Amino acid sequence: MRWTLKPKPELSKIKHLAESLKVEDAIAMLLLQRGIETYEAAKQFFRPSLNDLHDPFLMKDMDKAVARIEHAIARGENILVFGDYDVDGTTSVALMSSYLRTRIDTVATYIPDRYEEGYGVSIKGIDFAHDNDFSLIIALDCGIKAIDKVAYAKEKGIDFIICDHHRPGAQLPDAVAILDPKRDDCYYPYDELCGCGVGFKLVQALASNDGKSIEDLTAYLDLVATAIGADIVPITGENRTLAYFGLQVINEQPRAGIKAIINQTKKIEMTITDVVFIVAPRINAAGRMKHGNYAVTLLTEEDENLAQTYAAQIEQFNSDRKEADQQITQEALLQIEEFKEQERLTSVVYHETWHKGVIGIVASRLIETYYRPTLVFTKSGDRLAASARSVSGFDVYNALEACSQHIEQFGGHKYAAGLTLRSENYEAFKQAFEDEVSNTIDRALLTPEIRVDMTIDFNDISPKFYRILKQFAPFGPGNMAPIFMTENLQDTGYGKCVGGDDKHLRLTAKQGHSQQIVGIGFNLGDKCDFITNKKPFKAVYSIDENHWQGNVSLQLKLRDIKP
Structure with a gap:
């Protein structure tokens, strides 16, 4: 592992921000590293507001997309909502179809078969639309390169609206509207939305056209937060606001399908990390092992008992997926070595x-x-x-x-x-x-890199410090959980390898006469020798809470240790 210490902001900036916010220098430094330099920017960061979301009509072609959909609703046209088979695609389809069904009954969904049709807009999907009298296809999380497919649909009298976030090629498809913040000619203020995020902006525009406010759309944000986490887009700007409020929905009033997935775990409060490692793999497993339709059915189901049944099906797909990926990984590693x-x-x-x-x-x-x-x-x-x-x-x-x-x-x-x-x-x-x-x-x-935010002493770690750190969440690219480095550490004598094959490391460390703090290092069991006999070592880690028998204490989540 390479440890890279992030550049330290100017001392005068640290002092000024710390004083204006009445926080420790370390907190001010973490904010400055994230580009937050003023009291107002910090307030927006720590207290996101739905009013921070941009006007959807700032996106190129949004007016055309809204006009075409309103025309379809007015005329009672059949609308096909088409999306990719991964988490971003299936959440997008669930979101768009759920919203449109509040306005019109003639809405259906289509997820391509991963094996028969492959990724993106398919000829089979367009033929399905033509055979069933769909005159408008809304493609989500795909379509930006579907030049031939969109032309084929046009020949059959089918219009396309594309909501994508992938990089366009040199030529754009001949669609009625192409919503993609990565278009060179699109000046939307934030270009890191996921596919479901672009779909949500279209829903926001349609809803505002229908006299609704952003507060009327919060029920859809559990889908958007799930897609943001799964698609590993930056959790900055608009994405951070969407993820923040989406996590509130997931924890307080999730849709039946997401609730059914969470009920299969013992999680009390979901973080964005839990969404990435618990919810997303299960939604993905449908498209990987069987068909993405299973995920859309789960995410649009309103009956909780039925949702539990669908979630159990998807749990089995996920078990099959785990077995397959373990076996193939072993075969692939052998191939590299052979x-x-x-x-x-x-x-x-x-x-x-x-x-x-x-x-x-x-x-x-x-x-x-x-x-x-x-x-x-x-x-x-x-x-x-x-x-x-x-x-x-x-x-x-x-x-x-x-x-x-x-x-x-x-x-x-x-x-x-x-x-x-x-x-x-x-x-x-x-x-x-x-x-x-x-x-x-x-x-x-x-060589894998660990980017370290700053060096701190154990005496800097306090419940108050951690309470403020928690408010930096949700974490993800562009706003990763802060990583700290501390030097001149010693194990108090209780450090040992734990877990099957002694894969993990558990220790209780102190720095001089500081407080003692427990640390757990997953997959660091091979570094046990670095801490034996009270040898000095240094560590990089994030800070989290350990809940045990009703007691809560701070602990170190060790990322790496060195002599």
């Missing part, structure tokens, strides 16, 4: 029988062992399909673009993408990808 590819700067693996629904998870798992840009391929019809994942700081989308002569189709983000190619191009692509990464990556990026 072909002696440890010295490469990329991991590119393939087996024709690997389950297409879990190859993205497997790519992420491989990065845990070999920290480098990774692609996992499987057979999909007469093509090979892959999921790509990257390391922090390296844009895998750009790397794929540089290898596009070997690829049939690709799309995605900086850190996650998908692609298809012909099997005869696999070896040439594999070498081209290795060459591109070798020529462009900073070698330092191949």
Whole structure:
């Protein structure tokens, strides 16, 4: 692990902000590192308001989208809500279809089959729309590159509205409206919305046109917060406001489907991390193992008993998903070792029988062992399909673009993408990808980095300090949970390896004559020797609470330790 200490803001700025907010210097420093420099900005950060959300009509084509949908509602047209099979796509479809059904009955949903149709807008979906007299398709979390598909729909008399957040290509589809804050000609103030976030802005615009306020739409925010967490978009600006209020809905009055998922766990209060690791994988499991329709059905169901039944089905899909991804990860690691590819700067693996629904998870798992840009391929019809994942700081989308002569189709983000190619191009692509990464990556990026906010002493850690830290949530990219470093630590003699195979580390540390604090380090069991016999060590960690038998105490969530 590389430990990188973030630059310290100017001392005068720290002092000024600390005085104006009446907080400790450490809190002021954390705020400044997040670009919060004034009392007003801090107030907005700590006390988000739905009034902070931008006017949806600032988004390019929003007026056209609203006009076309209002026209469809007035004429009683059949509207098809189309979305991708992942969390962002299925929550988007659930949100848009739920809202439209409050205005018109002739609304249906369509999620493409991951295996038969693949990602995004499909010919099969357009044919379904044509055969069933749908004259308008609203595509969510996909469509920005569907130039041929949208043209095909137009030939059949079907209009398209696209709500996407992926990077557009050089040409845009010939749709009635394209809502995508990443369009070069779109000057919307915030361009990091997820697909469900773009869908919510369209709902916000439609609702305002119908005389409703933002407060009338809060019931939809549990879906938006789930998508924000699952799609790993920055939790800054508008996303942070949407996630903040969405988590309130999840904890106080979630829709029946999300409540049914949470009821299967023992969680009392959900954080955005819980959404990412508990709710999102289960919603995703439907599209991975069976069909994304199961997720939309769960998320739109209003009867709690039925929702429990659907959630139990999805729980089984999730168990199957776990089993598949563990097995494939082991096979992929063996493939890397067997072909002696440890010295490469990329991991590119393939087996024709690997389950297409879990190859993205497997790519992420491989990065845990070999920290480098990774692609996992499987057979999909007469093509090979892959999921790509990257390391922090390296844009895998750009790397794929540089290898596009070997690829049939690709799309995605900086850190996650998908692609298809012909099997005869696999070896040439594999070498081209290795060459591109070798020529462009900073070698330092191949060592995992922990970005440390600041150095503090144990005496700085107090219940009051932690109460303010908790108000920095929800955490995520752009606003990660603060990481601290403390030096000259000693274990009090109770440190030991815990868990199966002694994988984890538990210790009770002190710094000189400071208070003693318990620390738990997951997957740090191999560093037990660093703390034995009261040897001095340093640690990087976040701070959280330990709840045990009715008692609450602060503890360190250790990220790494060094002698």
